[in-house]
Amino acid sequence: MLRKILNIIRKIKAYPLKYLLDRSPTKAVIEKDIQWWVHMIDRSRSDDTLFEKLMFLLYAENLEEFRNIFYYRIGNPSGFLKKSLLALSKMMYKPRSTLSISSPSVGPGLVIMHGFGTVIDAEKMGENCLVFQDVVIGTKNEADDRPTIGNYVHISVGSKVLGRITIGDHAVIAANSVVTKDMPPNSLALGIPARIIKEAGNKAEYIADGTIPA
Numbered sequence: 001m002l003r004k005i006l007n008i009i010r011k012i013k014a015y016p017l018k019y020l021l022d023r024s025p026t027k028a029v030i031e032k033d034i035q036w037w038v039h040m041i042d043r044s045r046s047d048d049t050l051f052e053k054l055m056f057l058l059y060a061e062n063l064e065e066f067r068n069i070f071y072y073r074i075g076n077p078s079g080f081l082k083k084s085l086l087a088l089s090k091m092m093y094k095p096r097s098t099l100s101i102s103s104p105s106v107g108p109g110l111v112i113m114h115g116f117g118t119v120i121d122a123e124k125m126g127e128n129c130l131v132f133q134d135v136v137i138g139t140k141n142e143a144d145d146r147p148t149i150g151n152y153v154h155i156s157v158g159s160k161v162l163g164r165i166t167i168g169d170h171a172v173i174a175a176n177s178v179v180t181k182d183m184p185p186n187s188l189a190l191g192i193p194a195r196i197i198k199e200a201g202n203k204a205e206y207i208a209d210g211t212i213p214a
């Protein structure tokens, strides 16, 4: 009984976000985000409704990063009601304060794990990329020399990806690397400065397959 009541309260609390989602011009992209996050985090929920999946992501422990993505997609809606609902939602579902997403374009399905100290300021990011904590994707010297990141790119913990470079699809950047040069598709780079050591091979496959590495 108590569980049922709690669930109803949760649904009511989550409703403002559903309202914003249903009226957002980016609804299709957010839907893809939700589907991919659930696919990556807990596939047993794949048959849930979209609202149930949204609720799962909102209430799951340590997934505040999902909220950052959600708010990034929603942007600054116009109108008093939407603005108020957004402000209320941000109070109820606080985003990860140490994660900043300011890229002008991010494809659907960006998953960020433990986004502590993470800045995502790419020129453009493809779909279904995976970014870990303490990562910076951004400018090197000038205000606009930012990287372009392909699809299904895996950026491991602590990496920095800097300057006007292109990272190919399915590339993998190893932990604590500093990448300042282009990476071809399917390559694996590591070190400071990062060098390409081999084909990413099946390293990128776990992303394509939707399984987060341990």
Ligand SMILES: CC(C)(COP(=O)(O)OP(=O)(O)OC[C@H]1O[C@@H](n2cnc3c(N)ncnc32)[C@H](O)[C@@H]1OP(=O)(O)O)[C@@H](O)C(=O)NCCC(=O)NCCS
Binding pocket: 114, 132, 155, 156, 157, 172, 173, 174, 175, 176, 177, 188, 190, 191, 197, 203, 214
């Ligand atoms: C990219 C990654 C998967 C590479 O692993 P791998 O393909 O198994 O690489 P290997 O173990 O074959 O290593 C190849 C060589 O690079 C070295 N190496 C591997 N990762 C390295 C790194 N991050 N920095 C420097 N050298 C590294 C290995 O020591 C090995 O050197 P050797 O040939 O002289 O013995 C791994 O480095 C990585 O970054 N994993 C993700 C970590 C992560 O983000 N975890 C999330 C925690 S919350």
